[in-house]
Amino acid sequence: MGEFKNSAAGAATPDSAKNVCTMGTGHEYSLTHIPRKTQLEKLLSLLPEGRKNAISMQALSDRMDLNPRALRAAIMQARDAGEIIAGDTAGYYIPADKEELRKYCALAKKRSLSGLKALKAARKKLAEIEGQQAIGDGEA
Numbered sequence: 586m587g588e589f590k591n592s593a594a595g596a597a598t599p600d601s602a603k604n605v606c607t608m609g610t611g612h613e614y615s616l617t618h619i620p621r622k623t624q625l626e627k628l629l630s631l632l633p634e635g636r637k638n639a640i641s642m643q644a645l646s647d648r649m650d651l652n653p654r655a656l657r658a659a660i661m662q663a664r665d666a667g668e669i670i671a672g673d674t675a676g677y678y679i680p681a682d683k684e685e686l687r688k689y690c691a692l693a694k695k696r697s698l699s700g701l702k703a704l705k706a707a708r709k710k711l712a713e714i715e716g717q718q719a720i721g722d723g724e725a
Contacts, residue, residue, distance in 0.1 A: 628645075632679050637675075645676070671692075
C-alpha cells in the first residue's frame with residue numbers, strides 16, 4: 586500500500602503542510618482533491634461525546650493526519666457549517682448534555698467579546714493613523 590505523509594507545501598512555514606501519498610512509487614500525489622465533507626465526516630467521527638472524554642489537540646491532529654493549524658481550520662469550518670464542537674483545556678468534544686452546552690456557549694461568547702474588543706481597538710488606531718495622514722496631506 587502507498588505511504589502517507591505530510592510534506593511542506595512550498596517553503597513558507599512548517600505549518601503549511603499538505604497531505605500527499607507516494608502510492609509506493611516514490612512520487613508524491615496530492616490528496617487535496619478529497620472533498621471537505623470527507624474531512625468533516627472524519628472529524629466528527631473522531632470527536633468523543635462529553636468533556637470527560639475530550640481528545641487533545643495533538644491526538645486529534647495525529648488521527649486526522651493534519652498539523653495543528655490545519656486542524657483548527659477544519660474545526661472552524663465545521664463550526665461555520667453548524668456543528669457544535671466544544672474545545673477547552675480538556676480538549677475537543679461534542680457536548681454531552683445541557684450543562685456542557687451551556688458552558689460551551691458561555692466560553693464562545695467570552696472569546697467572541699474578547700475578539701470584538703481587539704477589533705474595536707484596532708479600528709480606533711486605524712482611524713487615528715488615517716486622521717494624521719489626512720492632516721499631513723493638507724500641509725505643504
